[in-house]
Amino acid sequence: MQCDYFDAGACRSCTLMGTGYAAQLAAKSARVRALLDPAVPPGAWLPSQANVESGFRNKAKLAVGGRRGAPTLGILDPLGRGVDLRHCGLHEPGLAQAVPAVADLVAASGLTPYDVPARQGELKHVLLTWSPDAELMARFVLRSPGQLPRVRELVPALQAAVPGTRVVSANVQPEHKAVLEGPEEIVLTRADTLPMRVNGIRLHLRTRSFFQTSTAVAAALYRQARDWAEEIGPSTVLDLYCGVGGFALHLAGPGRQVLGVEVAPEAVLSARASARELGAAAMFEVGDATAYLRDRPAPDLVVVNPPRRGIGSLADRLEASAVEHLVYSSCSPASLAADLRRMPSLRVERARLFDMFPQTDHCEVMVRLRRV
Structure with a gap:
């Protein structure tokens, strides 16, 4: 990608500008794999999900x-x-x-x-x-x-x-x-919501709702979580830090109870609106994700998509719980690595890098874990 602003020295936000995209993705993948080693064995990695190198920000x-x-x-x-x-x-x-x-x-x-x-x-x-x-x-x-x-x-x-x-x-x-x-x-x-159609599902964004930067890569992220859930076959799913319901609504299906928990009331209203439109069997509650597992039966699958700081003390609760399967989507490989170290009983089976942010070192990484 060529950028006049970068060439003129006006903007240096794109730290990888001038590096070919294939080389960017290869270097990013190598760095993330090294950071997550040994928690993620080499055989767990799926091919990285590429992006376009320009024209991707929504x-x-x-x-x-x-x-x-x-x-x-x-x-x-x-x-x-x-x-x-x-x-x-x-x-x-x-x-x-x-x-x-x-x-x-x-x-x-x-x-x-x-x-x-x-x-x-x-x-x-x-x-x-x-x-x-x-x-x-x-x-x-x-x-x-x-x-x-x-x-x-x-x-x-x-x-x-x-x-x-x-x-x-x-x-x-x-x-x-x-x-x-x-x-x-x-x-x-x-109108007070912006519909974001992803994989045929209309997510509703209110003014302060979070949504991934690249719609196409977000769609791939949700599809991967859905595919992993189909392999696991859970009857109950708990989506923590659920936001506007992207993961929960992709995982909802016949015979499956899905509950999303999010601290932001506006995001929960959006998720409920999408569920009504779809007729999806997914429920959403306002609550603190870090405390939600306390004194509740363990679901078959937990999904977490936390802020950059990671899940912190929730990792300890997951480690001590009876949860068998965990899907963790992270925008910070460093905090993901720290959280994985706090959950030694949950072993990574699959991992994949999603290049949400070309031209920078940032990326999204999603891992699937199973209790051993």
Whole structure:
């Protein structure tokens, strides 16, 4: 992949830029295998799931800089000044067309970009998500609700410029700190969810819902978990850190009880909506994944997809439990390795790398474990 921003020294986010994709994937696979050795024996590894080297990102998290009428949408440099990346080659084709259109609308809106060094201005970030059905969710992060009318006025113009615009919201982040969004969200459209169709299943994303960066690789990840579950044949499945229900809904089927647990109420509402649409026999509850196994019967299969920090003390509970099978999807091989060391009674049978983030060292790794 060739990138003008990288060549000009404007952006160094893609640390592997300039390395051929095949070499990237081979080096990433070797590094992850070495990190997870000896918990994952060589014979457990399946071929890595490749990605396309560009045009794969379904989301754009754009810091806003510059000045009123001439904003930059991209990143901030070490001094907090805006660097415009509106033509980043990582974005999916539909998203790549939407980003410049949004940037032009922001320039014409009268919104003042937030100046980090001066701690002045209003518009901090623009967060965009693109769906497989060519629909857009656009979120505008403001320092205060005072500029909400200007964002509200953007809605019809955005819907005209990007016909697939489905959800538009304003998020209020009043604090000056490195936190992307604040606690208050105002949805400005009739629709409040963005459907993400994956393997024929419509997952519903609300404004703060998490979804994987690459839709195609997320689909492969879910298919692999489904295939492993079919090999195991569980009657009961517990999906911890279930998010909007991607794993749980792919594993639901006749004669199988599936329960998803997630701490975020909005994600649980989304998962329940998808289950109703599908007629899937999957239930979802708001709860703390780390404590959920306590004083409950062990399911046949547990699925975990935790944040980057891993499962921590949940690994100890799984080790002490009667759970026979575990599928662990991780965005951090380092925390996965630490968690596997805490579960010596659960042996890795299969493992696979999913290249969710080409041009960087990051990846997703999923392992299937069985109690010995």
